[in-house]
Amino acid sequence: MNTDHLTQTTQTTQTFQASQTLQATQVVLPGVVAPEGLQVMRTAVPEPGPGQLVIAMEATGVSFAEQQMRRGRYYDQPPFPFVPGYDLVGRVVSTGPGVAPDLAGRRVAALVKVGGWASHVLVDAKDAVEVPEGLSAAQAETVVVNGITAWQMLHRTARVRAGQTVLVHGASGGVGSVLVQLARAAGVKVIGTASARHHEALRELGVTPIDYRVGNVAARTRELAPGGVDAVFDHVGGRSVIDSWHLLAPGGTLVSYGSASTRDDSGSKQLPVLKILARTWLWNALPNGRRAHFYNIWAGRALNQDRFRARLRSDLTEVFAALQRGEITARIAAQLPLAKAAEALALAESGTVTGKVVLTP
Structure with a gap:
């Protein structure tokens, strides 16, 4: 008798039977609610279909997108109820037909837009990006959606070069803090807006800070860059986009990637974005050599x-490499268990912390 085969078969059967008794935990956003209105639910662990895999979540994050979604203000969020969670990092626990079985056990990251706030997440195998050795799940999580966004805006959209000067709104925020570090690593001079309590940390990164809460950001930027800046990265929207456009040097690029100023507004959630798109189309029609873009990660x-x-995959790999080299740091504001997602969301929305609020199983 082949005892090795029998042992392997028995172990496989036991693993399969154990998986049938497991339950997954997920956080559901039932509608427009306060953070405490989130619902923690139990459900069956998903089974992977062809080309799919199941990730046991080790870390997922609270980003600005979830803050907008709970208000019903995210541009293309799905109808309620749904499981939020823009990205996650975890171990592959099962693979479906057509997926290399040796992926099981590997730590991967995935960008999912929704669904990440769960203990087990079903994703297409082609959307999983392996996390390099030496990075913890929480460290990697801080730079998935934030890192991809920052890298692509900086290097694909604005195409910055060493010696140029850029203005980053929200320089201490999730995307902004990664963006300023990537820019400095590329030899770019950075002016960053932030509240005063973040200025010392920004100076340590080589960023010239401007307090957006007092004074005139546009006037102060012109003092620092009389000829204009080569790029502006604006997540604020509204009037800020117009000011950002006028701060550009000849040949400069405006990259708008959100409408944070309208987060608490009522009415159409699409209208603020449509206004920005209309302005970028109009500005790009002008014969002045400057360009405007609305960045959408999808x-x-x-x-x-x-x-x-x-x-x-290429861009996230570059971001992970920058994290390993120490060119960017993984700023973790707090780690809370998935069952305390309401507390984590409230903390992220408070504006009192620096870095990413991370959820763990």
Whole structure:
């Protein structure tokens, strides 16, 4: 008798039977509610289909997107109820047909837009990016959506070069803090807006800070860069986008990537974005050599999924490498268990912490 085969078969059967008794935990956003309105629910662990895998979540984050979603203000969020969670990092626990079985056990990251706030997440295998050795799950989590966004805006959209000067709104925020570090690593001079309590930390990164709460940001920027800046990264939206456009030097680039100023507004959630798009189209029609873009991390996916995935994999790999080299740091504001997602969301929205609020199983 082949005892090795029998042992392997027995272990496989036991693992399968154990998986049937496991339950997954997920956090559900039932509608427009306060953070304490989030619901923690139990459900069956998903089974992977062809081309899919199941990730046992080790870390997921609270980003600005979830803050907008709970208000019903995110541009293309799904209908309620749904499980929020823009990205996650975890171990592959099962693979479906057509997926290399040796992926099981590996730590991967995935950008999912929704669904990340769960103990077990079903994803397409092609959307999983392996996390390099030496990075913890929480460290990697801090730079998935924030890192991809920052890298692509800086290097693909604005195409900054060493010696140039850029203005980063929200320089101490999730995306902004990664962006300023990547810019400095590329030899770019950075002016960053933030509240006064973040200024010393920004100076330590080589950033010239401006307090957006007092004074005139546009006037102060012109003092620091009389000829204009080569790029502005604006997540604020509204009037800020117009001011940002006028701060550009000849040949400069405006990258708008949000409408944070309208987070608490009522009415259409699409209108603020449509206004920005209309302005970028108008400005790009002007013969002045400056360019305006509205950055969307999902742009191009519907047209060419393979190209989208290849670009995302390449860019996240670059971000992970920068993290390993120490060019960017993993700023973790707090780590809370998934069951305390309401507390984590309230903390992230408070504006009192620096870095990413991370949820763990």
